[in-house]
Amino acid sequence: MTESASKTADFRKLMDAKFERRVFSDLLVRIIGYCILGLMTGLLLAIVGYVAILGLGSISFKMFVTVGNTSTGGLANAIVGTWELVGMGLLLSLPVGVFGGLYLSEYSSRYTGGVLRLFVDILTSIPSIVLGLFGYLVLVIELNMGYSLLAGGLTLGVMMIPYIMRISEISYSNIPGETREAAFALGANSMQVSLRLLLVQARVGIMTAILLSISIAAGETAQLLYTALFNNGYTTGLTHEPVAYLTYVIWYSLNQPTPYAHALAYSAALVLVSSIFFLLLLSKYIGRGK
Amino acid sequence: MAVVPLAIMVILFSFLIYNAIPSMRYSGFDFFTSYIWNPGMFYRDPIMYHGVPAPYKSSFGMLSFFVGTMITTAFALVIAFPVSIFLSLTLNLYTPRALRRPFSAMVELFAGIPSVVYGLWGVIVLEPILLHRIEPWMKTNLSFIPGFSGEVFSGAGIIAAGLILGIMIIPIVTAVISESMASQPKEFKEGVYALGGTKWEVGRHILLRNTRRQIAGGTLLGTGRALGETMAVLMVSGAVVNVLPTSIFSLTNTMSAQIAAALDSAFIDATGMNISALVELGVILVVISLIANLAGRAIAGKAALRGYEND
Amino acid sequence: MTDIIEVKNLGVATDKQQILSNVSLSIPENTITTIVGPSGSGKSTLIRTFNRLTDLYPRLRVNGEVLFHGRSVREYKVMLLRRRIGLVFQKPNPFPMSVFDNVAFGPKLHASLTGSQLDTIVEESLKHAGLYGEVKDNMEKNAMDLSGGQQQRLCIARALAVQPEVLMMDEPTSSLDPIAKSRIEELMLRLKEDYTVVLVTHDIDQANRVSDSIELLYNGKIVEYEKPDVLQMPEYEHARQFVMKLSRQVGRQSRSTSENGCFVKLMRGSLV
Ligand SMILES: Nc1ncnc2c1ncn2[C@@H]1O[C@H](COP(=O)(O)OP(=O)(O)OP(=O)(O)O)[C@@H](O)[C@H]1O
Ligand SMILES: [Mg+2]
Numbered sequence: 127m128t129e130s131a132s133k134t135a136d137f138r139k140l141m142d143a144k145f146e147r148r149v150f151s152d153l154l155v156r157i158i159g160y161c162i163l164g165l166m167t168g169l170l171l172a173i174v175g176y177v178a179i180l181g182l183g184s185i186s187f188k189m190f191v192t193v194g195n196t197s198t199g200g201l202a203n204a205i206v207g208t209w210e211l212v213g214m215g216l217l218l219s220l221p222v223g224v225f226g227g228l229y230l231s232e233y234s235s236r237y238t239g240g241v242l243r244l245f246v247d248i249l250t251s252i253p254s255i256v257l258g259l260f261g262y263l264v265l266v267i268e269l270n271m272g273y274s275l276l277a278g279g280l281t282l283g284v285m286m287i288p289y290i291m292r293i294s295e296i297s298y299s300n301i302p303g304e305t306r307e308a309a310f311a312l313g314a315n316s317m318q319v320s321l322r323l324l325l326v327q328a329r330v331g332i333m334t335a336i337l338l339s340i341s342i343a344a345g346e347t348a349q350l351l352y353t354a355l356f357n358n359g360y361t362t363g364l365t366h367e368p369v370a371y372l373t374y375v376i377w378y379s380l381n382q383p384t385p386y387a388h389a390l391a392y393s394a395a396l397v398l399v400s401s402i403f404f405l406l407l408l409s410k411y412i413g414r415g416k
Numbered sequence: 417m418a419v420v421p422l423a424i425m426v427i428l429f430s431f432l433i434y435n436a437i438p439s440m441r442y443s444g445f446d447f448f449t450s451y452i453w454n455p456g457m458f459y460r461d462p463i464m465y466h467g468v469p470a471p472y473k474s475s476f477g478m479l480s481f482f483v484g485t486m487i488t489t490a491f492a493l494v495i496a497f498p499v500s501i502f503l504s505l506t507l508n509l510y511t512p513r514a515l516r517r518p519f520s521a522m523v524e525l526f527a528g529i530p531s532v533v534y535g536l537w538g539v540i541v542l543e544p545i546l547l548h549r550i551e552p553w554m555k556t557n558l559s560f561i562p563g564f565s566g567e568v569f570s571g572a573g574i575i576a577a578g579l580i581l582g583i584m585i586i587p588i589v590t591a592v593i594s595e596s597m598a599s600q601p602k603e604f605k606e607g608v609y610a611l612g613g614t615k616w617e618v619g620r621h622i623l624l625r626n627t628r629r630q631i632a633g634g635t636l637l638g639t640g641r642a643l644g645e646t647m648a649v650l651m652v653s654g655a656v657v658n659v660l661p662t663s664i665f666s667l668t669n670t671m672s673a674q675i676a677a678a679l680d681s682a683f684i685d686a687t688g689m690n691i692s693a694l695v696e697l698g699v700i701l702v703v704i705s706l707i708a709n710l711a712g713r714a715i716a717g718k719a720a721l722r723g724y725e726n727d
Numbered sequence: 728m729t730d731i732i733e734v735k736n737l738g739v740a741t742d743k744q745q746i747l748s749n750v751s752l753s754i755p756e757n758t759i760t761t762i763v764g765p766s767g768s769g770k771s772t773l774i775r776t777f778n779r780l781t782d783l784y785p786r787l788r789v790n791g792e793v794l795f796h797g798r799s800v801r802e803y804k805v806m807l808l809r810r811r812i813g814l815v816f817q818k819p820n821p822f823p824m825s826v827f828d829n830v831a832f833g834p835k836l837h838a839s840l841t842g843s844q845l846d847t848i849v850e851e852s853l854k855h856a857g858l859y860g861e862v863k864d865n866m867e868k869n870a871m872d873l874s875g876g877q878q879q880r881l882c883i884a885r886a887l888a889v890q891p892e893v894l895m896m897d898e899p900t901s902s903l904d905p906i907a908k909s910r911i912e913e914l915m916l917r918l919k920e921d922y923t924v925v926l927v928t929h930d931i932d933q934a935n936r937v938s939d940s941i942e943l944l945y946n947g948k949i950v951e952y953e954k955p956d957v958l959q960m961p962e963y964e965h966a967r968q969f970v971m972k973l974s975r976q977v978g979r980q981s982r983s984t985s986e987n988g989c990f991v992k993l994m995r996g997s998l999v
Contacts, residue, residue: 253644345530
């Protein structure tokens with residue numbers, strides 16, 4: 127008894143010896159962490175701020191209403207074209223994503239679900255320039271769509287599928303079992319349950335997925351270079367008619383020698399970044415309950 | 417509907433491989449060992465080689481692009497890995513609860529900035545700074561490090577591309593790591609605190625130690641992103657062909673940027689060999705980035721789903 | 728006997744709920760003080776204010792005083808305070824590492840030890856916790872693979888290894904079979920020699936078996952159950968079972984020592 131008591135007292139004396147050192151390393155990590163957090167905040171402000179300053183200095187109302195060709199004119203065709211392409215992408219990816227996600231969450235067995243998910247993951251792993259190359263080979267050449275809204279939009283859609291599918295799958299599986307059972311108890315058959323109840327319940331998740339995938343698609347360039355090309359005017363047809371889009375203006379006009387071309391690039395960047403941030407923050411706001 | 421991705425993938429791979437066959441026959445193994453990429457002379461009569469037609473004097477070797485891809489990606493990881501770890505630790509340990517969401521949202525906004533905008537910022541802001549300040553300084557003060565002595569070109573090149581790529585992949589790496597740290601059971605953390613542990617000790621012994629898998633997985637996912645990133649790299653790498661880097665200041669090029677840059681003129685090639693060679697380059701790029709991405713997802717497990725919200 | 732911990736008018740609240748109100752009690756050195764009370768009455772919260780683990784949850788607002796050796800716990804460096812006031816959690820929470828590393832974890836944080844010193848501390852702590860015999864041949868076993876009862880004792884050893892002065896145990900026997908339970912009870916009686924023990928339990932019989940004094944916590948308040956008319960007070964209607972059982976047993980066992988036991992505390996001298 128006394129022996130153990132004395133041992134305890136001996137050990138007790140050894141404790142707390144590293145106190146200062148530990149306080150110091152904690153402080154050091156905290157300081158490094160805050161510095162990096164500050165640096166990242168500064169970097170975001172630097173990038174966004176720079177784009178804002180350049181853009182605000184160059185943009186004019188006329189740019190929103192006149193069409194342009196990357197060195198003269200405005201951005202109207204590029205803004206409209208971006209929305210056309212993204213809309214076309216949604217036309218493909220929304221049904222595939224929403225119902226594919228439903229299948230993955232509700233009906234697939236472990237095995238088939240695993241295999242299908244693997245392919246969704248593979249799809250996200252394809253670099254966008256390779257998707258563009260694929261869109262060129264298959265849609266532009268093989269299916270003879272030419273550089274067009276259809277070719278560009280579908281290529282974007284392929285890229286958007288995984289986001290919508292996986293996020294909506296997650297929101298279906300987050301619906302509690304009781305909600306489903308309650309619906310079954312009312313005599314609903316499986317099809318009705320899925321469609322009505324699940325879609326309604328998961329609408330917030332699906333909405334955030336849509337906003338997110340739009341924001342990603344609107345910022346893409348590499349897929350569109352060789353599927354949509356560029357158009358100096360508006361695009362009205364589905365095939366054999368190239369489409370203008372904002373990211374192209376940013377990339378291409380920056381390489382032009384004239385100051386006005388640069389002004390176009392800056393303005394396009396401002397329009398694009400502010401739209402994307404708006405969409406992202408909106409999707410955060412809608413999904414804030416999660 | 418869920419089968420659509422599978423179908424797309426099957427079509428994609430068969431098309432890519434089918435279109436790469438002429439190039440494989442024409443270039444053979446040289447494709448991997450040569451660093452000369454010469455489209456050839458389109459207006460001379462094509463030659464026949466191994467039974468496929470190709471432009472006169474054309475030759476296709478991916479080595480310089482492969483090396484450029486690897487170096488810029490490695491550079492990006494050197495930047496993004498420590499930054500993401502410290503960001504995740506800071507967000508999980510030292511940031512008051514009320515500020516955690518805004519800061520996480522901020523990190524996610526980085527992911528929303530389009531690649532071309534990063535490129536634009538790189539060209540206008542980063543390159544001049546690198547050219548006039550940082551690179552000359554590095555050259556005079558760090559030239560004892562191998563690879564740090566060489567000619568400074570234009571500010572574009574390995575450093576600019578690596579930095580921009582690093583900034584671009586920080587959000588995805590941070591999202592995966594931070595998410596898995598946040599899901600560490602509070603029992604472990606409380607256990608360390610109750611023994612008198614500091615926050616850093618919780619971070620070191622619980623957060624870092626128990627999320628090693630997800631850290632590796634998130635980093636691989638980021639690697640996959642960096643490998644395939646095109647536009648920003650195209651704009652700030654210098655997009656050179658036929659040279660291997662000699663120092664960290666060298667201009668460079670990557671596989672994806674080369675596809676984007678060369679496809680334009682490849683259309684003119686009536687033999688189609690230039691396109692086929694770019695497709696072969698694409699196939700190899702896909703294989704590399706698939707390995708990184710799938711390994712990343714497999715290792716990181718559930719936390720990798722955050723990658724879908726942060727691409 | 729000096730009080731190692733004194734609680735004065737302690738209150739803990741969130742925005743929505745008053746978890747503890749006006750709690751006052753004192754804990755003498757080298758005794759076993761037990762806090763009993765129904766689920767949700769705030770027992771865990773109470774002892775977590777002693778080592779300031781409540782600091783981890785900013786939404787918990789703490790007012791009033793907790794004194795350790797006569798000084799407010801606020802005045803201590805929190806790392807050192809928690810080293811001196813150990814806590815064994817309600818749910819066993821061994822770290823996902825080997826048995827040895829679990830016990831060595833705390834000492835390695837706090838002290839620069841030689842390998843043999845560390846070995847001795849680990850061994851002593853495991854012996855104290857009554858686990859040494861079961862794990863001595865396999866110290867590298869992952870702690871998560873131990874049985875629930877073994878994990879519980881491992882957590883006790885881990886807490887003891889930093890040589891605290893107070894050991895708080897939150898329902899250490901709730902998931903144990905009777906044999907393991909009585910082992911832990913014996914352990915507590917042994918620990919009393921070197922440490923001050925604070926025990927939280929649902930089990931009034933256990934409280935009576937080991938305690939030097941018993942506090943009853945109900946709805947975040949200390950019930951002065953020895954007062955004759957407490958049983959009749961309407962606010963304790965639902966605690967009546969508890970109160971009756973406590974009054975009866977405490978009354979039976981400690982009449983001799985507590986004729987003035989009209990306050991919170993009741994010493995049961997016979998076992999000391
Ligand atoms: N961090 C916290 N945030 C909000 N409420 C809390 C927190 N911790 C405890 N509470 C609330 O305080 C009340 C008391 O909880 P406590 O865990 O102290 O009870 P207990 O007496 O230990 O119960 P049990 O016997 O079931 O362990 C509960 O209503 C609980 O919801
Ligand atoms: Mg409790």
